Amino acid sequence: MSDVPDPATGVRPYLGAGLGSGEPEGVAPGSDPSAALRPFVLTSGRVVGVDPAIGVETQVTVCDGPPRTHLPSSAPELHAIVALCAAPMSVAEISARLRMHLGVTRVLVGDLRATGHLDVHTLDVADPRDPETIRRVIRGLRAIS
Amino acid sequence: MDYVRSPEWQLTVPPVTGGRNGDPAGRHRGQHSAYAPNVGWHHIGAPPVVDARVMGPPKKKRRAPIPVKIVIAGGFGVGKTTTVGAISEIAPLTTEAEMTTASIGVDDMLPGSDKTTTTVAMDFGCVTIDGSLKLYLFGTPGQARFGFMWDDLSRGALGALVVVDSARLEECHFAIDYFERANLPFVVAVNAFDGHLAHDLNAVRWALAVGEHVPVIRFDARQRLSVRDALLVLLDRALDRALRERGGT
Numbered sequence: 001m002s003d004v005p006d007p008a009t010g011v012r013p014y015l016g017a018g019l020g021s022g023e024p025e026g027v028a029p030g031s032d033p034s035a036a037l038r039p040f041v042l043t044s045g046r047v048v049g050v051d052p053a054i055g056v057e058t059q060v061t062v063c064d065g066p067p068r069t070h071l072p073s074s075a076p077e078l079h080a081i082v083a084l085c086a087a088p089m090s091v092a093e094i095s096a097r098l099r100m101h102l103g104v105t106r107v108l109v110g111d112l113r114a115t116g117h118l119d120v121h122t123l124d125v126a127d128p129r130d131p132e133t134i135r136r137v138i139r140g141l142r143a144i145s
Numbered sequence: 146m147d148y149v150r151s152p153e154w155q156l157t158v159p160p161v162t163g164g165r166n167g168d169p170a171g172r173h174r175g176q177h178s179a180y181a182p183n184v185g186w187h188h189i190g191a192p193p194v195v196d197a198r199v200m201g202p203p204k205k206k207r208r209a210p211i212p213v214k215i216v217i218a219g220g221f222g223v224g225k226t227t228t229v230g231a232i233s234e235i236a237p238l239t240t241e242a243e244m245t246t247a248s249i250g251v252d253d254m255l256p257g258s259d260k261t262t263t264t265v266a267m268d269f270g271c272v273t274i275d276g277s278l279k280l281y282l283f284g285t286p287g288q289a290r291f292g293f294m295w296d297d298l299s300r301g302a303l304g305a306l307v308v309v310d311s312a313r314l315e316e317c318h319f320a321i322d323y324f325e326r327a328n329l330p331f332v333v334a335v336n337a338f339d340g341h342l343a344h345d346l347n348a349v350r351w352a353l354a355v356g357e358h359v360p361v362i363r364f365d366a367r368q369r370l371s372v373r374d375a376l377l378v379l380l381d382r383a384l385d386r387a388l389r390e391r392g393g394t
Contacts, residue, residue, distance in 0.1 A: 055300065056240075056281075056283065056297065056298065057212035057213075057214045057281045057283075057301075058212065059209035059210060059211075059212055060209075061209050088208075088209035088210060090212060092240050092267070092269050092281070092283070095240040095241075096239055096240040096269070102241060102267070105240075121209045124208075124209060124212075125211065125301060126211045128213065128301050128302060128304075128383070129383075129387045131384055131387045131388050131391060133278075134303060134380055134383050134384045136274055136278055137213060137274050137278065137280055137303065137380055138377060138380045138381070138384065139274075139275075140273075140275055140280065141272070141274075141280075141373050141376055141380070142373075144232070144272070144369065144370075144373050145370070
């Protein structure tokens with residue numbers, strides 16, 4: 001996963017989430033309110049209406065079949081997402097690697113699923129209350145040294 | 146200019162070589178990896194030719210791993226990112242979630258504030274558990290005003306590690322309240338800065354008024370094995386509960 005190069009070039013800087021602004025743990029006190037809304041230009045202002053099942057950890061992969069529509073060349077962000085998801089990638093990772101706002105990422109990932117570009121594995125979830133799942137994680141962690 | 150011939154377009158053309166049951170996904174991956182450094186679509190000069198021979202024999206379609214997650218909550222500067230970084234197999238990544246108008250009303254727990262936007266940086270990392278299971282660790286601010294994103298994070302989580310600086314206990318009250326209400330297994334992990342705790346664990350437990358069933362442990366966020374052990378305490382607790390629930394039904 002770490003071999004995926006940083007493709008942040010695919011996102012227009014003024015639409016990014018403003019990462020690397022030197023805020024150690026996140027709050028941008030007193031920042032311009034419009035700055036928070038600007039990333040949603042990419043989604044035509046949509047902040048909700050996404051599939052709520054798309055979580056931060058949901059895995060996304062490129063669709064096998066041909067997509068129903070071609071991506072507009074005017075949307076480099078969409079191309080960047082598709083390119084990134086050649087390997088299975090979580091929504092959070094897409095957001096981080098493209099330096100794209102998490103909420104925007106979720107909307108766009110939902111769009112790309114609708115257009116047949118991406119498989120969004122919302123159904124591939126583990127039951128967090130399944131003892132066997134937990135045991136597997138325990139075994140995996142114990143193997144760390 | 147019209148870049149109809151984008152790499153993605155090329156990739157979506159049915160492969161000319163290989164069988165119908167070949168591995169389009171595998172080829173896509175291969176193709177994309179050639180593109181990734183430049184995120185291709187500006188470079189229409191040399192579209193790759195799909196050639197199964199280059200990509201090796203068709204592979205079985207690779208499935209995406211099943212994700213599981215653990216929330217790492219805590220106040221500013223208590224060592225959440227350090228905790229994630231100590232155990233993650235990738236350098237912690239940061240994503241930002243900004244509250245928008247859609248979330249206004251959720252954030253009204255901050256008294257006297259008319260602020261309608263809040264930026265939250267969330268650091269996360271991952272650990273590959275086995276071939277098909279991947280553990281994600283999400284470090285998230287522990288204060289009430291970030292509560293709007295917690296439902297999202299907690300849904301489907303195995304549990305939460307509440308990282309605490311023993312000198313600033315007050316910052317974790319909201320997290321503890323939240324996870325108790327959400328009925329999510331959690332552990333209070335006191336980060337021993339420089340191997341030193343301002344208060345011993347019993348005092349911390351008393352001050353936080355957490356139930357007897359909630360483990361209060363000491364750990365060192367910089368030490369991989371210490372973080373691992375803290376997570377194992379949490380998972381033991383999650384397993385206990387899972388077994389209890391299975392037994393009860």
